[in-house]
Amino acid sequence: MSAVRCISRRMLLSLLLTPLVPASVAAAPTASEVKAVYLYNFASFVDWPDTAFGGSETFEICVLRDDSLSRALEGVVAGESVGGRRLVARRIARALEAAGCQIVFIGGNETVGASGVLQAVAGKPVLTVGEVEVFAREGGMIRFVMERGTVRFQINAAAVSRSGLVMSSKLLQLARVAVADD
Amino acid sequence: MNRRSGSAIGRGWLVGLLLGGWLAPAQHARATDEGATPLKRLTLEQLMQVEVTSPSKKPESLLETAAAVYVITQEDIRRSGATSLVEALRLAPGVHVARIDANTWAVGIRGFTSRLSRAVLVLIDGRAVYSPLFAGVYWEVQDTMLEDVERIEVIRGPGGTLWGANAVNGVINIITKGARETQGLLATTGVGTEERVFGRARYGGEVGPDLAYRVYGKGFERTEQSAVGTANFDGAQIARGGFRMDWTPLASDGVTLQGDLYGGGIDGRAAITHLDPPGVELSNRKTDVSGTNLLARWQHRYDGGSDSSVQLYYDRTRRDEPTFRELRDTLDFDFQHHVTLPFAQDAVWGLGYRYSSGDVSSLPSLAFTPPRRSDQLFQAFVQDEITLAPELLRLTIGTKFEHNDYSGYELQPSARLLLTPGGSQVFWAAISRPVRTPSRVEDDLEASGFVTVTPLPIFTRLIGNGNFDSERAVVYEAGYRTQPLDSLFVDVAGFYNVYRDLLGAKLGAPFVEAGAGGPRFVLPIFLSNDLDATVYGVEVALDTRPTDWWQVKVSYSYLQMDVRPQSGTDLLAASTAGSSPHNLASLESILDLPHGLELDTTLRYVDVLPNQEGVRISNYFALDLRLGWRMSDRIELQIVGQNLLASQHPEFGKDGPNAVEIRRGCYGQVTWRY
Numbered sequence: 116m117s118a119v120r121c122i123s124r125r126m127l128l129s130l131l132l133t134p135l136v137p138a139s140v141a142a143a144p145t146a147s148e149v150k151a152v153y154l155y156n157f158a159s160f161v162d163w164p165d166t167a168f169g170g171s172e173t174f175e176i177c178v179l180r181d182d183s184l185s186r187a188l189e190g191v192v193a194g195e196s197v198g199g200r201r202l203v204a205r206r207i208a209r210a211l212e213a214a215g216c217q218i219v220f221i222g223g224n225e226t227v228g229a230s231g232v233l234q235a236v237a238g239k240p241v242l243t244v245g246e247v248e249v250f251a252r253e254g255g256m257i258r259f260v261m262e263r264g265t266v267r268f269q270i271n272a273a274a275v276s277r278s279g280l281v282m283s284s285k286l287l288q289l290a291r292v293a294v295a296d297d
Numbered sequence: 298m299n300r301r302s303g304s305a306i307g308r309g310w311l312v313g314l315l316l317g318g319w320l321a322p323a324q325h326a327r328a329t330d331e332g333a334t335p336l337k338r339l340t341l342e343q344l345m346q347v348e349v350t351s352p353s354k355k356p357e358s359l360l361e362t363a364a365a366v367y368v369i370t371q372e373d374i375r376r377s378g379a380t381s382l383v384e385a386l387r388l389a390p391g392v393h394v395a396r397i398d399a400n401t402w403a404v405g406i407r408g409f410t411s412r413l414s415r416a417v418l419v420l421i422d423g424r425a426v427y428s429p430l431f432a433g434v435y436w437e438v439q440d441t442m443l444e445d446v447e448r449i450e451v452i453r454g455p456g457g458t459l460w461g462a463n464a465v466n467g468v469i470n471i472i473t474k475g476a477r478e479t480q481g482l483l484a485t486t487g488v489g490t491e492e493r494v495f496g497r498a499r500y501g502g503e504v505g506p507d508l509a510y511r512v513y514g515k516g517f518e519r520t521e522q523s524a525v526g527t528a529n530f531d532g533a534q535i536a537r538g539g540f541r542m543d544w545t546p547l548a549s550d551g552v553t554l555q556g557d558l559y560g561g562g563i564d565g566r567a568a569i570t571h572l573d574p575p576g577v578e579l580s581n582r583k584t585d586v587s588g589t590n591l592l593a594r595w596q597h598r599y600d601g602g603s604d605s606s607v608q609l610y611y612d613r614t615r616r617d618e619p620t621f622r623e624l625r626d627t628l629d630f631d632f633q634h635h636v637t638l639p640f641a642q643d644a645v646w647g648l649g650y651r652y653s654s655g656d657v658s659s660l661p662s663l664a665f666t667p668p669r670r671s672d673q674l675f676q677a678f679v680q681d682e683i684t685l686a687p688e689l690l691r692l693t694i695g696t697k698f699e700h701n702d703y704s705g706y707e708l709q710p711s712a713r714l715l716l717t718p719g720g721s722q723v724f725w726a727a728i729s730r731p732v733r734t735p736s737r738v739e740d741d742l743e744a745s746g747f748v749t750v751t752p753l754p755i756f757t758r759l760i761g762n763g764n765f766d767s768e769r770a771v772v773y774e775a776g777y778r779t780q781p782l783d784s785l786f787v788d789v790a791g792f793y794n795v796y797r798d799l800l801g802a803k804l805g806a807p808f809v810e811a812g813a814g815g816p817r818f819v820l821p822i823f824l825s826n827d828l829d830a831t832v833y834g835v836e837v838a839l840d841t842r843p844t845d846w847w848q849v850k851v852s853y854s855y856l857q858m859d860v861r862p863q864s865g866t867d868l869l870a871a872s873t874a875g876s877s878p879h880n881l882a883s884l885e886s887i888l889d890l891p892h893g894l895e896l897d898t899t900l901r902y903v904d905v906l907p908n909q910e911g912v913r914i915s916n917y918f919a920l921d922l923r924l925g926w927r928m929s930d931r932i933e934l935q936i937v938g939q940n941l942l943a944s945q946h947p948e949f950g951k952d953g954p955n956a957v958e959i960r961r962g963c964y965g966q967v968t969w970r971y
Contacts, residue, residue, distance in 0.1 A: 144347065152344060210688050266344075289342065
């Protein structure tokens, strides 16, 4: 029995019988998708020194332990570039791999993992982005926070300046709370 | 701004949302080329106003789990063409799904395939659907709006420490999307040779900024599969509806309320034994099924990264078979607290209570004594993840304590070790001691089977055992995962399980008893904890994306079961071992063609099932094809052909007049989204 034959007449009937439905609003994006777009935007709102790239032609945004963000990010950066460098989304499995990244996102509430990454990239021009509360206090630069169903971010300005990165004033203005460093 | 921005970016986002799962990167990439990633066009200020769906609790990367976990995503389900939850389980490696007839399935993980999947725990949004009457899951009534399933987590191996008893060989955790992720209208309808006509619709909306909801309804008429040598008898009609509400009054708190209601009739053929006058009646009679459930869950996130959840549900199922009728009410309470502790520890602990009351009325030949029985289950668990070496070695230890009315106190400890040496490689190993606790079928049942009338009426009688104890296992597992390339993921797991005190059945000394119509001769068969077993095997899964538009998944599993009676001979030894295949393999190709066309191919191989109560099922290959066409963001068509290689084939054993083979089938469907 062929697949084509079996949809023939009954299929048409069911098409006709289904009532017309009104248009309405569509679904909201997930937090991961919004965070992915933030990471993509950060690439334009922060200046990296040329030394940060070590001769590489790509701009790497790395994600540790967050598969859904990784997937969303791969879609967001595909075909995009910043400052003439092709944007690349990369999943990493451990802290040491973070050294070659320009932006590194540390997922989940893995406080231990966060401090490991922060140590691995300390003093290097790597923008660190995380979610856990202690992240900023440990020297992380940008922390995503959920606020009434929206994703906002906090900035630890002192940690940013120590790294040699220059952040646009707009980004600093928009940050929810500019966290003071310890 | 605020809410409006959510809908302003609506339509394009629909595309993104449809494309969850492993395939997403490829699809997103294409969407970008077409300029359809609207979030990217928003300014930072606008982005800050976009309302998002809440992420799942304690997200744990698939790569870094010290267990054999496989996740079937919404996209996987959509591309498979599966029309029911149980059929979607065929996508998971090492899971043996065998369709017995149009409406019954046998599912096995790491062996022990059976009609009700005795040693596998199944949860739908945190609600256990394991029936304590016959011990297992009635797959034919476990269903929901397939498009609203976010993912199905399939854990091969024990999950008893976290999930509780009966998760000896696996856990199947079906998770639906939050109401905020299912906004708008979705309607699907189709016709086919097996699923003769089906339709489902869901509408999701919002009441204010903090409260989202959805309602759904679905129904189908399923035609018969092919009975062997007799008229077909196994059609079904089932209708179902439900709702879900998600309320997030604060960023730290979420409340979910959801419920379902279903009812229908399933045709089948029953061999009904009559004691007086003695005889067996072969009857085509409908089984009426219905059920309803209501679940409430409150999740709270504390400052500092810990969180807790409280869940309460009520579930009522009614099943009216030709030989028995059961009405069961279950009330379940669960509390869970996840907290980070000093010295790099991550702990979860919880408490649970379940009250389950079943009222059975049945023919004299299938007696449950007492007919009405209420049972209580108390449980507590604790699990701690300790980082032994940062970024390298983690140890997870935990145990569950429970008390049930059949076997008393049970302890289910486990220890898991995760090694992450870097380079996208993960090694893990685990040892666990899960149990399957007894249920009414082993404890309270007396089931007679008619043999002959001369010279005296002779019956066999399966007799439950009030002393039936839990089935026990010690499970050793190890696994390796690696992602050597962005486009290649490899997952290998091996296991060695030692079982003690599995369900067996022994022939006892015949006796004569007085019946209303005169004396009869009874051959008793006593259920007992009589079998021991050693089961080992290996499962390999490969997921590769050679290009943006093509994904290939390969899986293979090998299984060896040795089942031994503790003494003498046992009537169930051969069929316990003989109902699972040694070799299972599948090859899936998921191909995106130009103009929104999708061509998906699945080839499955299932090895011989050597013996199920004397029936041998031959090995078979099965081929499914799906051609999908996304005409627009709103309309999608698909034609699916299933089991295309043979006009019909058996997948699981049934003997004599009940034997059914599964037919080649196809269906077409159209889906609208607004």
